[in-house]
Amino acid sequence: MEMQIAAKSGKVACSNCPLRSNSHFREFTSEELAFISSFKMGELTVNQGATLLMEGTRSTHLYTILSGWAFRSKVLEDGRRQILNYALPGDLLGLQGSLLGEMQHTVEALTPLTVCVFDRNRLGEIWERFGSLAFDITWMSAREERILDEHLLSIGRRSASERAAYLLAYLQQRLDKLHNLAKADKALPLTQTHVADTLGLSLVHTNKTLRKLAQGGLIRWMDSRCEVLDIDGLCKIAGWSNVTPVSRPFL
Template structure:
């Protein structure tokens, strides 16, 4: 496991949270902001490759991603891995453990990640005193379900070329909305990540990505995938894109 460092200090006060500056997220009212500020217990800095949650484990904490990229996955006994989804700033992770008692998947940092730390046993106070924030948690869970529906459709019915185009278009749109890119628009994933997300062999994945590159939709680089034509990728996948609406975060 890679290095992770817990910081109990409020390095980023909620009132000055950089996520609040993004038009993608809805604003807190004063009471909500006060509650979230008390709910937050510190921050966690995680190196790329570190495991944030382990499938089957119990954790006393929930996290909101403040900076960086990660991914959720499950593994079979022989080590084969299925990546379920990717996490980015504003995403709440660990909520599943509150309901199920233990995590049903693992989460790994794809890049250096910083996380806002919340104590799981304080969560009832949110439901009891702030129904608007409780609704936000429901909204977040419903949105995750919708995204997983689209991922399952992709794996089940899209061709390998369409699957790859959809995945890269999806990651690119999410990252662009969150203003994560510094030019060029580089999605920091390896071909192995794509293979483990799409259920393809690494050889098949390599050939598929070469076809996208030949169409001048992407360019593969050492540190990830550079997107040249996001609209072309979405059109190839017959994907309409994510809804253009403000979303909540905790």
């Protein structure tokens, strides 16, 4: 798909970043904030459905999501797609391509997206000058690995109902931490095709599974959106209880 990305007029000052007003994210020191402000090149807006990063390409930039949702995916030659994970405000995109030479997955905008843009060539300065920010990047990478571990467990061992319950509970928990920053009301901006491609199930099987959860009063499915009605019930079905930190880092 042709990329539909445009430079955003103006620039949100890092000192006024809406992410900083959310207690889910840790506060920067004055020195860290000054560096991040100089590290940030600008902002981009990305249309829903457009590709921000393409598998197999090299990117000169890193991105932090300022608003909206994205997802990471890989596609086989015959078009079958596996969605690996979802990215929400505060998540860092493009680190893999910066450190390993090229992207091993694609990043697509699930909703209209605004991202902060950083110069990849200055990434080494973080390790040279700011050990705390270097730790933050390591923490975010370790967190991503932990999330992928849980997703792999779902695909490998959970039943269809357990997979769907885990995915929806996990995403709802993340959305709840962000309050209004994800710009998706209180519903998850997913189609059943997105769910199927995440769970590794056929669309027919996914539809039956989601209908079962809806009949149990756990979710309500709308056009391209899912409202979670009982997150505790979903967690119980999935056998999942995730303890999240009081605050987490971002760039």
